[in-house]
Amino acid sequence: xxxxxxxxxxxxxxxxxxxxxxxxxxxxxxxxxxxxxxxxxxxxxxxxxxxxxxxxxxxxxxxxxxxxxxxxxxxxxxxxxxxxxxxxxxxxxxxxxxxxxxxxxxxxxxxxxxxxxxxxxxxxxxxxxxxxxxxxxxxxxxxxxxxxxxxxxxxxxxxxxxxxxxxxxxxxxxxxxxxxxxxxxxxxxxxxxxxxxxxxxxxxxxxxxxxxxxxxxxxxxxxxxxxxxxxxxxxxxxxxxxxxxxxxxxxxxxxxxxxxxxxxxxxxxxxxxxxxxxxxxxxxxxxxxxxxxxxxxxxxxxxxxxxxxxxxxxxxxxxxxxxxxxxxxxxxxxxxxxxxxxxxxxxxxxxxxxxxxx
Amino acid sequence: xxxxxxxxxxxxxxxxxxxxxxxxxxxxxxxxxxxxxxxxxxxxxxxxxxxxxxxxxxxxxxxxxxxxxxxxxxxxxxxxxxxxxxxxxxxxxxxxxxxxxxxxxxxxxxxxxxxxxxxxxxxxxxxxxxxxxxxxxxxxxxxxxxxxxxxxxxxxxxxxxxxxxxxxxxxxxxxxxxxxxxxxxxxxxxxxxxxxxxxxxxxxxxxxxxxxxxxxxxxxxxxxxxxxxxxxxxxxxxxxxxxxxxxxxxxxxxxxxxxxxxxxxxxxxxxxxxxxxxxxxxxxxxxxxxxxxxxxxxxxxxxxxxxxxxxxxxxxxxxxxxxxxxxxxxxxxxxxxxxxxxxxxxxxxxxxxxxxxxxxxxxxxxxxxxxxxxxxxxxxxxxxxxxxxxxxxxxxxxxxxxxxxxxxxxxxxxxxxxxxxxxxxxxxxxxxxxxxxxxxxxxxxxxxxxxxxxxxxxxxxxxxxxxxxxxxxxxxxxxxxxxxxxxxxxxxxxxxxxxxxxxxxxxxxxxxxxxxxxxxxxxxxxxxxxxxxxxxxxxxxxxxxxxxxxxxxxxxxxxxxxxxxxxxxxxxxxxxxxxxxxxxxxxxxxxxxxxxxxxxxxxxxxxxxxxxxxxxxxxxxxxxxxxx
Numbered sequence: 001x002x003x004x005x006x007x008x009x010x011x012x013x014x015x016x017x018x019x020x021x022x023x024x025x026x027x028x029x030x031x032x033x034x035x036x037x038x039x040x041x042x043x044x045x046x047x048x049x050x051x052x053x054x055x056x057x058x059x060x061x062x063x064x065x066x067x068x069x070x071x072x073x074x075x076x077x078x079x080x081x082x083x084x085x086x087x088x089x090x091x092x093x094x095x096x097x098x099x100x101x102x103x104x105x106x107x108x109x110x111x112x113x114x115x116x117x118x119x120x121x122x123x124x125x126x127x128x129x130x131x132x133x134x135x136x137x138x139x140x141x142x143x144x145x146x147x148x149x150x151x152x153x154x155x156x157x158x159x160x161x162x163x164x165x166x167x168x169x170x171x172x173x174x175x176x177x178x179x180x181x182x183x184x185x186x187x188x189x190x191x192x193x194x195x196x197x198x199x200x201x202x203x204x205x206x207x208x209x210x211x212x213x214x215x216x217x218x219x220x221x222x223x224x225x226x227x228x229x230x231x232x233x234x235x236x237x238x239x240x241x242x243x244x245x246x247x248x249x250x251x252x253x254x255x256x257x258x259x260x261x262x263x264x265x266x267x268x269x270x271x272x273x274x275x276x277x278x279x280x281x282x283x284x285x286x287x288x289x290x291x292x293x294x295x296x297x298x299x300x301x302x303x304x305x306x307x308x309x310x311x312x313x314x315x316x317x318x319x320x321x322x323x324x325x326x327x328x329x330x331x332x333x334x335x336x337x338x339x340x341x342x343x344x345x346x347x348x349x350x351x352x353x354x355x356x357x358x
Numbered sequence: 359x360x361x362x363x364x365x366x367x368x369x370x371x372x373x374x375x376x377x378x379x380x381x382x383x384x385x386x387x388x389x390x391x392x393x394x395x396x397x398x399x400x401x402x403x404x405x406x407x408x409x410x411x412x413x414x415x416x417x418x419x420x421x422x423x424x425x426x427x428x429x430x431x432x433x434x435x436x437x438x439x440x441x442x443x444x445x446x447x448x449x450x451x452x453x454x455x456x457x458x459x460x461x462x463x464x465x466x467x468x469x470x471x472x473x474x475x476x477x478x479x480x481x482x483x484x485x486x487x488x489x490x491x492x493x494x495x496x497x498x499x500x501x502x503x504x505x506x507x508x509x510x511x512x513x514x515x516x517x518x519x520x521x522x523x524x525x526x527x528x529x530x531x532x533x534x535x536x537x538x539x540x541x542x543x544x545x546x547x548x549x550x551x552x553x554x555x556x557x558x559x560x561x562x563x564x565x566x567x568x569x570x571x572x573x574x575x576x577x578x579x580x581x582x583x584x585x586x587x588x589x590x591x592x593x594x595x596x597x598x599x600x601x602x603x604x605x606x607x608x609x610x611x612x613x614x615x616x617x618x619x620x621x622x623x624x625x626x627x628x629x630x631x632x633x634x635x636x637x638x639x640x641x642x643x644x645x646x647x648x649x650x651x652x653x654x655x656x657x658x659x660x661x662x663x664x665x666x667x668x669x670x671x672x673x674x675x676x677x678x679x680x681x682x683x684x685x686x687x688x689x690x691x692x693x694x695x696x697x698x699x700x701x702x703x704x705x706x707x708x709x710x711x712x713x714x715x716x717x718x719x720x721x722x723x724x725x726x727x728x729x730x731x732x733x734x735x736x737x738x739x740x741x742x743x744x745x746x747x748x749x750x751x752x753x754x755x756x757x758x759x760x761x762x763x764x765x766x767x768x769x770x771x772x773x774x775x776x777x778x779x780x781x782x783x784x785x786x787x788x789x790x791x792x793x794x795x796x797x798x799x800x801x802x803x804x805x806x807x808x809x810x811x812x813x814x815x816x817x818x819x820x821x822x823x824x825x826x827x828x829x830x831x832x833x834x835x836x837x838x839x840x841x842x843x844x845x846x847x848x849x850x851x852x853x854x855x856x857x858x859x860x861x862x863x864x865x866x867x868x869x870x871x872x873x874x875x876x877x878x879x880x881x882x883x884x885x886x887x888x889x890x891x892x893x894x895x896x897x898x899x900x901x902x903x904x905x906x907x908x909x910x911x912x913x914x915x916x917x918x919x920x921x922x923x924x925x926x927x928x929x930x931x932x933x934x935x936x937x938x939x940x941x942x943x944x945x946x947x948x949x950x951x952x953x954x955x956x957x958x959x960x961x962x963x964x965x966x967x968x969x970x971x972x973x974x975x976x977x978x979x980x981x982x983x984x985x986x
Contacts, residue, residue, distance in 0.1 A: 296369070306383065
């Protein structure tokens with residue numbers, strides 16, 4: 001245990017504690033007391049899983065990554081075949097009363113595969129073939145997730161590819177090409193992949209008055225919740241926006257608003273600081289990794305964490321569109337908590353083995 | 359270095375860049391949180407409060423209205439309102455079907471009310487009031503199925519005497535947008551007086567509504583009550599009305615069309631103010647069904663019209679005492695001047711007929727009023743000229759509103775040469791002066807103007823401002839008629855009842871000494887050999903009578919107008935008699951002036967006070983023409 005990073009551990013514990021308190025408020029508001037209890041179970045299970053991965057050699061996982069990656073693709077494909085559509089999407093696998101969202105785990109497998117590929121690549125600059133392999137490696141699962149359709153999770157695959165390319169030293173001409181390609185992809189996605197409700201969300205972000213009672217309504221209620229918390233908040237389980245159910249999706253996407261309303265700027269700034277510490281330590285781990293595999297995995301994991309946090313909190317505070325990205329550890333959901341725990345465990349493993357000679 | 363390690367320095371350089379980018383992102387979010395929660399915090403707090411708090415207006419009970427003896431004219435009674443919370447309504451058709459099955463209103467009407475309630479968004483709307491007990495119980499039993507409905511206690515105007523005070527009390531209605539703009543204390547949807555006492559004394563009767571602040575959740579459900587600001591009820595109002603007399607008047611006028619106004623001639627306090635036909639004022643105390651409204655406004659007898667203040671009638675012979683007083687004062691006649699009535703007078707080459715076919719023989723001024731001789735007044739009018747007649751009429755208050763607190767009065771019309779040129783664009787004809795002399799032609803008065811004019815005749819020459827609340831009228835103003843002149847005219851009016859040939863001599867049988875003057879104003883030309891009972895209703899003459907009592911020291915002037923009543927003596931005079939008898943007669947006896955007491959020499963005596971009332975077939979009155 002001594003060899004683990006105490007700061008990363010501490011930040012995770014602090015966020016887990018906030019999660020339990022915020023989920024308690026939401027459970028009271030929605031009169032579903034089971035949610036907070038189940039979240040604490042998931043967080044506990046996540047802690048165990050994290051330790052499990054922390055004491056596993058990440059290089060073994062990297063070697064196994066082709067199998068893990070192919071297996072996760074298989075599960076993603078099978079979702080369209082065997083999983084019954086829930087709420088019009090193929091996001092979940094059902095195990096009795098549990099639902100598992102495989103896309104969260106596919107992201108970890110993708111990061112491992114990307115890191116393993118980077119470990120084999122020893123040149124100063126990326127070659128075209130490697131860039132294409134990386135793009136395909138990230139693009140295929142991201143496309144499968146987008147087709148479920150789950151825009152929020154699909155977006156979280158983006159930072160993996162970008163980080164890998166950036167760390168690999170992609171020349172600036174290639175970045176220009178990438179931007180053009182991205183524009184083409186986004187353009188095509190807009191017309192052929194995005195559902196009307198997703199298009200509407202993005203348009204609503206650009207122009208909030210478009211739909212004051214749908215996405216615009218949600219974001220407005222969220223801003224009211226956060227802002228009305230003022231300095232010290234309204235007290236736990238006393239937020240009017242959450243308790244009177246003005247806040248939408250408050251135990252998942254908008255959980256940060258519950259926390260911000262009830263604990264004010266003091267609480268939300270402390271929580272943001274905990275997240276900043278977590279991301280900072282992840283980057284420190286990446287910087288101190290003993291090899292390229294560890295550095296690239298930790299870099300990707302840091303970037304994904306940072307993007308999730310920045311986009312979610314940005315959405316809650318009205319500076320980013322409502323994409324449906326969850327907030328790591330704070331949002332309700334076993335798959336999300338476990339996937340974050342695995343990533344944190346692998347990060348600890350990289351930290352633990354940073355001086356290892358073998 | 360003996361280990362084979364990757365050269366990670368380029369990767370670490372790039373990682374450092376990413377770390378700086380992430381730090382920048384976190385920094386920006388921290389600033390964003392600071393702006394939202396600290397800088398804009400109070401603004402968002404207000405928004406959150408507006409989200410969760412709803413103000414429900416609490417109606418203030420309006421003040422009660424009593425008569426001069428403290429009898430209740432207008433009160434409140436508890437009632438149950440049905441409130442609709444539009445945000446809760448999932449299926450409008452289902453709600454409408456439920457309300458229809460309760461018998462609250464017709465299906466169309468309910469649809470219309472629900473549609474209106476939905477347009478006014480999140481605030482609860484009153485869908486129905488005056489719910490019956492079975493309705494309240496049924497709604498309570500289905501509370502869980504129809505969460506959008508709620509029964510709310512409220513008060514509603516109650517009028518124990520209903521139609522007898524309909525026009526007097528007036529109507530309530532939702533405050534208009536203009537009123538809202540003018541008076542910030544008023545609230546949208548509040549009921550305010552639209553007419554009658556309710557409007558004139560809105561400031562006294564209307565209370566200040568209260569508020570109930572409730573906490574609602576995102577679905578508009580009330581979670582709890584946060585604060586209550588109780589309503590301040592309106593003040594009670596004591597009027598000068600004598601409810602006993604008002605009811606007596608209403609009973610006497612049952613089935614008739616017209617108006618009764620009774621004043622205390624000494625100060626102008628209004629004792630009776632009645633217009634017939636009336637409406638059920640309770641119809642206006644809550645939701646008025648459009649069907650009922652259409653019925654009311656399409657009724658050819660126009661029950662919403664306040665005839666006491668607004669209807670215009672030719673005064674007929676009731677104008678004669680005013681002109682007699684004027685002629686005496688200005689020296690155009692002396693009490694002993696007389697005229698020989700042959701039944702017709704030839705002036706300007708045109709025969710003007712007296713109502714008495716065979717003529718009255720020689721009559722002096724007192725007798726001319728007693729028998730209502732037209733010939734005498736044709737000559738008087740000719741000698742005086744229209745300018746004198748108009749000046750006298752105006753001196754008694756005709757031609758301008760009396761100034762009673764209830765607005766919307768008609769001015770009436772006192773014609774003269776200037777009026778003729780301006781309004782008609784033609785010169786005044788001498789013949790018209792002759793007609794005006796007997797209260798026909800273009801001259802028009804309202805019933806309340808008649809009562810005010812007669813008050814001046816009997817109170818020593820003071821023009822009073824009629825008023826409904828003690829102390830509201832301006833002080834009586836002398837109109838410049840010497841007491842001797844007025845005493846002479848009063849003597850003549852006493853003869854109308856007490857004299858052997860008086861036109862209202864049937865009232866002499868009453869236990870109270872009454873004086874007054876009859877008036878039968880013509881609607882169409884008189885036809886020979888046709889009694890008024892044979893004419894269609896709308897071609898009959900208007901029957902007028904203005905009486906007062908006690909003789910010598912009058913305390914009450916009663917003006918009665920019965921539209922198309924046919925005959926003043928047998929229709930209008932007994933109504934005034936009943937009211938005066940009620941006021942001054944023996945307390946126990948039920949007032950009844952019946953035809954049996956009538957004098958034998960008039961053909962119309964068989965008819966009691968309430969002849970059958972046919973509805974007019976078409977159109978309105980034709981302009982009255984001179985004769986009688």
